[in-house]
Amino acid sequence: MGMLVNGRWSDEWYDTASTGGEFERERAQRRDWVVPQGEVDLEGGDSWPAQSGRYHLYVSLACPWAHRVLIMRRLKGLESHIGVSVTSPLMLEQGWSYDTSTGSSGDPINRVEFHHELYTLDDAHYTGRVTVPVLWDKERGKIVNNESAELMRMFNRAFDSLTGNRLDLYPSALAGTIDELNARIYDTVNNGVYKSGFATEQEVYARHVEALFETLDALDARLESRRYLAGEYLTEADIRLFTTLVRFDPVYFGHFKCNLRRIADYPQLAPYLRELYQWPGIAQTVDFDHIKRHYYGSHPSINPNRIVPLGPLLDLDRPHGRDHLPGRGIYIRGDGGGAQ
């Protein structure tokens, strides 16, 4: 685990000593957009046309941020238009790697051994963290964007005229609600588990765990009368919560000490998690082997012996029993009806 400094790899962990024991996530640095063909801004040079086969996604199957983009790629029918390279689950001294002997798919596009090489291909003097996911432009040999929240939005719309897929996980009528949900869930849940698990001061850890469970309790209450977070439609807010919930009991509860309650103990969150897991296409994006080997194997400061626990036993295929709540599937752009 490390970062690039002026294009050179430096093996260093997050410096929590300088931040009072806090883990602080760096802002993603590559923020160009892929847009529908006719909407390219020729002046700005920071938007690129949606084209089949032009872009390639670099992910870890363990990473919740990359996972949410993979789910969008699946739901939006983009698998034959955007290829994927999967890292090894182990993030060691050189960071993410494409070591096929430990579970990576390898990288057929740039043939890099380490993920940081993509960043120096993009900019030989790159300084910053080297993260997944990355969307790569094969035509220009450049990173388009390495912020999963934005990649989700691009995939939701930019390629629709190529795929004919009109599913809309960010319908404009629900945008305000979704943005509000995302803001709280990002801070206290998605990033909250990391802020808890990587804290190096007791008080910092306790503060983040309390905020995390306050939000989980509130979401559980919200889901008692609502099928999905924003109501009757499944939206990106659900996908963003899902990738943390599905890792919670097997990883965050123990490894990150987020252990006031398990997701399995929540009357609403537990069946809600099962419903999302059983959503057509979603279970196929979940890889518990990569998830567990990554976390337990890549953070020697919290699990020095790298032992991967065998449990807990999960039963995400059990019926979810949420059909009594009104649900309309995913919104279809243009005619306002449910899809699945």
Ligand SMILES: N[C@@H](CCC(=O)N[C@@H](CS)C(=O)NCC(=O)O)C(=O)O
């Ligand atoms: N803002 C980024 C964060 C991505 C991120 O932090 N990914 C983690 C893996 S779960 C990573 O690659 N970390 C490496 C590091 O921080 O050095 C996004 O959401 O796309």
